[in-house]
Amino acid sequence: MSLATPLRTPAEPAAPAGSATMRRNNLALVLRHLQHQGPRSRADIVVETRLSKATVSSLVAELVDRGLVREGALRQEGAIGRPARILEVDGSRVGALGLEVNVDYIAVFGRDLGGQILVRRRVAFDAMNATPDEALSRLAVMTREALAEMTRRGAVPAGITVAIPGLIDVARGHVLLAPNLGWREVPVAERLAAELGAGIPVRVDNDANLSALAEFREGSAAGTADLVYLTGEVGVGGGVIVGGRLLRGPDGFAGEVGHMSVDPGGIECGCGRRGCWETKVGLAALVRLATPDQGYAAPGPVPDPEVRLAGILDMAAAGDQPTHLAFAEVGRWLGLGCSILVNLFNPHVLVLGGYFARVAQFVVPTAQAELDRLVLAGQAGMCRIEASTLGFEAAVRGGCGVAIERVLDDPTSVPPVTVVQSGIR
Incomplete structure (x- = not known):
């Protein structure tokens, strides 16, 4: 790679x-x-x-x-x-599908070559307590439903891209390690392709990388040649665009910013280490601080992240002091980690995705102040923090874009209309 x-x-x-x-x-x-x-x-x-x-x-x-x-x-x-x-x-006939498996949800998003959205869905799913086989079986069910809807609307599915929060061997479509899911050495592309049996190319990539691609192509910072995108889930990942290119690293593992050690005496992370940045700013950290009785270890079904956030935002709107203190704590740690990224990559903008975007009004002011204080270059190296407009859809939109790019790179991957109409594949 x-x-x-x-x-x-x-x-x-x-x-x-x-x-x-x-x-x-x-x-x-x-x-x-x-x-x-x-x-x-x-x-x-x-x-x-x-x-x-x-x-x-x-x-x-x-x-x-x-x-x-x-x-x-x-x-x-x-x-x-x-x-x-x-x-x-003519964008109407060719479709692409982006999928995502994350800690507490599974999502699908499909559109055609012209940008028309054909299908979008996200369901709560407790991936932390499910086996990879269970998660992929559920993903396959949702994928088949999405493909059927795309076909009904006249679009030929040209490709599928799966977003996973972890270390990915993109060439093989394997998840090498996804700490928050508890996955290790899972051949996602192979298993999903076998479940579908449809002959559609399946790719797998890191969720933060796909989100950064989506942000670069269609987000609020679209076209910004140097940006860092931060996923805001239970885990925190980074997608880094440098000079208009996605930075992968020689083995494809660049961007695992959530596992920067910022507090060696902190709590244990899903990766087994202590004090990782995501334990301070991830969604689980906010939930633990704002609603300790409803944390991710609490019994009962895991709700969709939007549902969790709705309750916390309601408390903040009502002036609940512990909730505002929780936001301030997350904001401080967010700014500290962002300053490290700015010192490393010198981006023009840091884009906050996932739950960060939903709570931006409460965390960005504190984070920006901390960032401004800690960036070594001072005003010369300043960059702004802004909320993504893509929300929790960034990764699936990015995955969809990757599949569409494949068609643009190789139009022969789409069979002629006459072949499809005759039923020959």
Whole structure:
């Protein structure tokens, strides 16, 4: 695995392939060009991509046959000559699915190539006290339901990406270690693909990495070349974008910021060590401080995190002093940890996701003040802390985006419409 994964943007178009044997690359070039630049005529594409007229005509015909491009209205190309048919990306036929298994919920999110949301669902699930097989079986049930809904709406599922909070071998689709889930060496991609039996490619990635990708592409800080995204769940992870690239590290394990040791004498973390940052700022820490009788060790079913937060926010709105003290405590530790990240990566923005975004008004002022106090570079190295607008959907949105990127990189992964209609796969 490489040190960093490049993120394509409209400002970085792919270069045209120089050989007819690289047809797939040329298909991707034309498809991405239409996606980034908007509707174009064949003549426009010839000029802007520097591909030949015959090549563009052939590539467009194939993209239309695969249902990825459609012909639109006629446009007059100047004072003389016949009108040109406008081409545009057809996003309705191709779908992608993002999935997530976290400590207290399972989520699915699907949309088509054009960005239309086809399915979204999150259910409470006690993954901490379930076996990997139980969690993956539940995930498979939700996935089959989501795929059926996407198919009903006319979208061919082109790919699935699963977000897991832990160390992931992306190449194999294995979860090497997910401390808060109690998972070790779980072949998630293989097991889910076998459960589905649908022949759809399944990838697995770290939840914070996928969330950072989503934030970079569509969040409140979209396009910011240097940012750090923090997941706000029971565990805390970090997705780091440096120079417009996702930082993975040589083995793909970069971003495990929740396990920075900030208090060696603190409580035991799910990883077995003491005083990890997530034990100070994770959702379990806030619940323990604000509602100790309803902590994660309390008997009974584990509620959805939104339900937990609703009760705590109600208490804060009513002026409950212990709740406000709990927010202040989390805010202080959040600022301390963020200062370490700013000193390391010098980002322009720190984006708070998950539950952090929901309680931002109570924790960000304290965290920002602590960050400003502790950043070594002072004003020269200042960065702002802001709440994500993607909430608990960031990871599944990022996973969905990864599957869509695969189609844009390889349009031949989508079968022609004629093949699908004839029932041939």
